[in-house]
Amino acid sequence: MAQKTVLRKPKGFMDVYKHKPGTEKDRTHYCPGCGHGILHKLIAEALEDFAVIDKTILISPVGCSVFAYYYFDTGNFQAAHGRAPAVGTAVSRANPDSIVISYQGDGDLAAIGGNNILQAANRGENMVVFFVNNAIYGMTGGQMAPTTLEGQKTTTTPYGRNPLSDGYPMQMCELLNQLTAPVYITRTSLHDMANIRKTRQAVRKAIRYASEKKGFSFVEVLSMCPSGWKMDAVRAQQWIKEKMIPRFPLMVLRDNAENTGPIERPVPVLDPEEVKKVLGYDTFETTGFKKRPGTMFRKVALRVAGFGGQGIMSTGIALANVGMKYGYNVSWLPSYGPEMRGGTANCSVKIQEDSIGAAECTEPNMVIAMNQPSLEKFEKLLVPDGILIYNSTLIDVEPSRKDIRVCPVPITGIADELGDTRVQSMVSVGAFAAVTGMFDPEEIKSLMPTLFAGKSEKVRKLNEEAVQKGYDHVKRNF
Amino acid sequence: MNKQWEYPYPEIDPDICKGCKLCVAACPKNVLVISSKLNSKGFHYSEYVGEGCIGCGNCFYVCPEPSAVTVYLRNYVEGEVS
Structure with a gap:
């Protein structure tokens, strides 16, 4: 790939967000400083660079990113709450040559969709799951999520999350790492430039694995929610570094792709x-x-x-x-x-x-x-x-x-x-x-x-x- | 008309910018500032001071708004598709 000479809105996005209602079809609905936009941009850039926009199908979740289908110029589905991996499974099985991306937040993936993600990962479905972890339910107004930190104040834990009544933050990467099938499991963060670039590498790697049919990739991204956390975006980045990373350590938990061949599934009998x-x-x-x-x-x-x-x-x-x-x-x-x-x-x-x-x-x-x-x-x-x-x-x-x-x-x-x-x-x-x-x-x-x-x-x-x-x-x- | 840029520079759409200040914090040369003016949405938008950009791309990658920041790198030729 030739050296880039200009960094501009990637082609993975629609030129004009024509499906978005209202008059502001040139910008996203996200709050100022939201991590979703950054990850969206990294995904769209990778899709453009690998020339796979036309064979990508993105599954939008329920959550702030519910409208991801306004923005990505790919095939789009919007799944019921937590069911993106199940919809992704069907899409992937029906179109084995497509690149299936399930984009989910922590409330969607770790709470209501907890079993969906475990089963899809266990089957090693050929898809990429981007898991945006911001330790809170953003869309609904900042309630406690499965990934909310101990002591973190949310609208439903006004005295801070107490593990004795509310349990501990769920570490999804570590949970999925117990399974045999996934090929790539990693946790990255958006809290500074070095880590945004690491996230970029992880996104590109996962999409490349999907295009090579390596199987199931899981990329957890620690992301800021300035509105839900009630702080400005720069302070939110600091908060990730100080509070979230000690609980959610950044690391590559698994990268088995080199030893894994392309997945060929048995063809079902339909006659x-x-x-x-x-x-x-x-x-x-x-x-x-x-x-x-x-x-x-x-x-x-x-x-x-x-x-x-x-x-x-x-x-x-x-x-x-x-x-x-x-x-x-x-x-x-x-x-x-x-x-x-x-x-x-x-x-x-x-x-x-x-x-x-x-x-x-x-x-x-x-x-x-x-x-x-x-x-x-x-x-x-x-x-x-x-x-x-x-x-x-x-x-x-x-x-x-x-x-x-x-x-x-x-x-x-x-x-x-x-x-x-x-x-x-x-x-x-x-x-x-x-x-x-x-x-x-x-x-x-x-x-x-x-x-x-x-x-x-x-x-x-x-x-x-x-x-x-x-x-x-x-x-x-x- | 092709035009070779001698120096890299960022272009920030003042109307799209939501003023989150992430790019200001991420710029290693501190050449981005928050404007005293408001855009049509009521945000103090981010702007380039006019010189000193090294084309690192930080502001592009940290910006959550897909079309707010464009960075023209040193060897960019206008009209060329990247």
């Missing part, structure tokens, strides 16, 4: 056919069976309920899959507690000619209850004349309602006789087929390779038998 293949649905035709004439139901709203582990969910999924094969519209909606086994579980299944609105069955016309508590709970929901299939092996109390049709099936007992209680779900499926007359047991059996994809032939045979037993039991007894 619908590929997704189907991964889920094992590439060979599954959603139609194929002829609907059986004379079925009792145009519309099945089924609730299957029981203990977790009783095959509640698999019954629901199997029925929905079979229904789909017959050309019905189907839905399946699980509902269970945090535990995988032993808790209560239930699912809603809809199988019908019409299109489905809500997937949840609040007024089921059919219930399969696998245990006593489920019977008590879901019996009440049944519509009059609805059908209740219950597991008579585990339930020895008669259902209390008289306006419904009941169909006790020893589901667990049948499964146990077959040698594996886990096939209860297929006994239920068989019983359902017999009660409704919607499905043919032979056709259900022909779907075993799909329903039990990846399972052994023995397991499939056992389940086929279970379907038949459940079907036969209902046919024989009712």
